[in-house]
Amino acid sequence: MSASEHERAPVDVGSTLAAMSQATSKVQVFRYSAATWNTHRIHYDKDYAVAEGYPDVLVQSHLHGALLARYCTDWAGEEGRLISLGLRVRRFALAGETLNVVAVISAVALAGERARVTLDLTETRGSDGEVCVTASASVEIPAGRLAGDAGGGPA
Amino acid sequence: MAIDGALIAGLQAQVGVEHVELLGEISAELIGRYAAAVGESNPLYSDAAYARSRGYADVVAPPNLLAAVINWGPGAPYDRLRDDGTEAEKHLPGVPSHGVRVMGGGEEMTFTRPVVAGAVVTRSTVLAEVGERSGTQGPMLVLRYSDHYRDGAGAVLMESVRTVLLR
Numbered sequence: 001m002s003a004s005e006h007e008r009a010p011v012d013v014g015s016t017l018a019a020m021s022q023a024t025s026k027v028q029v030f031r032y033s034a035a036t037w038n039t040h041r042i043h044y045d046k047d048y049a050v051a052e053g054y055p056d057v058l059v060q061s062h063l064h065g066a067l068l069a070r071y072c073t074d075w076a077g078e079e080g081r082l083i084s085l086g087l088r089v090r091r092f093a094l095a096g097e098t099l100n101v102v103a104v105i106s107a108v109a110l111a112g113e114r115a116r117v118t119l120d121l122t123e124t125r126g127s128d129g130e131v132c133v134t135a136s137a138s139v140e141i142p143a144g145r146l147a148g149d150a151g152g153g154p155a
Numbered sequence: 156m157a158i159d160g161a162l163i164a165g166l167q168a169q170v171g172v173e174h175v176e177l178l179g180e181i182s183a184e185l186i187g188r189y190a191a192a193v194g195e196s197n198p199l200y201s202d203a204a205y206a207r208s209r210g211y212a213d214v215v216a217p218p219n220l221l222a223a224v225i226n227w228g229p230g231a232p233y234d235r236l237r238d239d240g241t242e243a244e245k246h247l248p249g250v251p252s253h254g255v256r257v258m259g260g261g262e263e264m265t266f267t268r269p270v271v272a273g274a275v276v277t278r279s280t281v282l283a284e285v286g287e288r289s290g291t292q293g294p295m296l297v298l299r300y301s302d303h304y305r306d307g308a309g310a311v312l313m314e315s316v317r318t319v320l321l322r
Contacts, residue, residue: 022194031192035185037226041240048239061259062223066193069218073197078209081266082218088261 011108011117011146019102020071021126024059029095032063043095059093064133068121071101072137075119080141083116087135091125098126103137108146115143157254158294158321166298169249169282176278178227178304183272185224186216193217206271213272221276221304222264222315247300247319249282260297260318267311275307283316296321 026044033043041048042058049057065087072082093099100123107118116138123133183203190200198205199215206214231242243252250257270276279302286297302315 028192028194031188035188035192036224037230039225039230039236039240039242045240060223061262062219063193065219065262065264066217066223070193070195070197073218084263084265085218086261086263089259 011105011115011141013105013108015105017075017103017105017119019100020067020074021098021100022067023098024063024093024095026057026095029057029059029063032060032066036060036062038062054092054094056094056096059095059097059099061089064089064093064099064123065135067099068101068123068133068135068137071103071121072119072139075103076139076141080139083138083140085135085137087121087133089133091130091132093125093132099132100124100126106136110143110146113143114140115146116140158296162251162255162321163285163287163296165251166249166282166285166296170285171281171283172248174248174280176227176280178221178224178276178278181216181220181270181272181274181276183214186214186220186272189220189223190217203272211269211271216270216272218266219264221270221278221313222262222302246280247298248280250298250319250321256322258320258322260320262318263316265314267313268306270304270312274312276312277305277307279303279305290322292322294322 029043038060042052043060044057046056065085068087069082069085072085076082101121103119103121105117106120109116119137119139121135121137122131124131187201195217199209200217201214203213226242236242281301282298283301284299288295288297298319298321300317300319302317303311304313305311
């Protein structure tokens with residue numbers, strides 16, 4: 001879903017936001033380790049990962065966090081801002097796994113021309129639907145989005 | 156080293172002690188590489204002209220970049236790396252480098268100010284809490300570390316509370 005489509009969606013407590021799907025890869029996991037100077041073998045050495053009890057190399061916990069942050073900032077749009085993100089990794093994801101992120105709006109608080117929206121996020125593995133990460137985010141958006149132009153669909 | 160009284164006493168002695176580390180300048184190159192690795196397409200992270208049009212002096216870092224970088228220095232020589240490829244842990248004050256299994260238990264990040272390329276960032280780390288829990292595989296310690304990332308003027312850019320499990 002594009003940022004403009006996000007901005008037309010209703011902002012109501014209980015609403016489920018559009019899902020985001022991200023196919024990870026070993027190349028991505030390698031580049032993320034390189035960019036963050038993460039030398040842990042669990043992310044690039046399959047033999048090591050197998051010895052640790054995993055089928056293959058793993059997605060970094062911070063990459064999970066980065067995907068959730070991206071979901072929130074995409075939803076917030078240019079005029080919005082991610083205030084906080086708390087997450088807990090519950091199950092591993094192998095490099096190459098497709099990760100699906102979705103959020104439910106659990107609270108909305110109006111403060112003048114801005115609104116603070118709490119999102120309850122879940123990231124699941126595409127291969128079996130198991131939950132990898134649960135998270136909560138606070139996102140600030142223009143209050144005008146609450147009023148909703150809500151019924152609008154994609155352009 | 157197992158989870159025992161000596162380990163717990165050592166950790167409790169660290170509670171409240173502040174460890175400050177100069178991380179260095181956040182370069183546009185680091186931001187660009189990080190954003191590319193994540194798969195970000197937001198021009199705020201890669202296009203300085205666009206970032207300036209949005210009121211920033213330069214490109215802006217994706218929210219969790221500061222928390223995600225594992226090592227801000229050049230890295231240790233190979234003969235000082237552990238079997239898992241990492242250095243002896245520098246970012247977990249009080250935790251021994253061998254003999255305990257370290258697991259992530261979650262992170263709460265608060266993004267106070269945008270991190271703009273060129274910012275010189277310092278991190279202060281405090282072990283805030285040491286808790287004990289009995290797990291299915293024996294005793295476990297639950298540590299909470301509080302990190303504050305500040306710019307050169309001392310303004311807080313980001314706060315993070317990390318939960319770390321020791322077994």
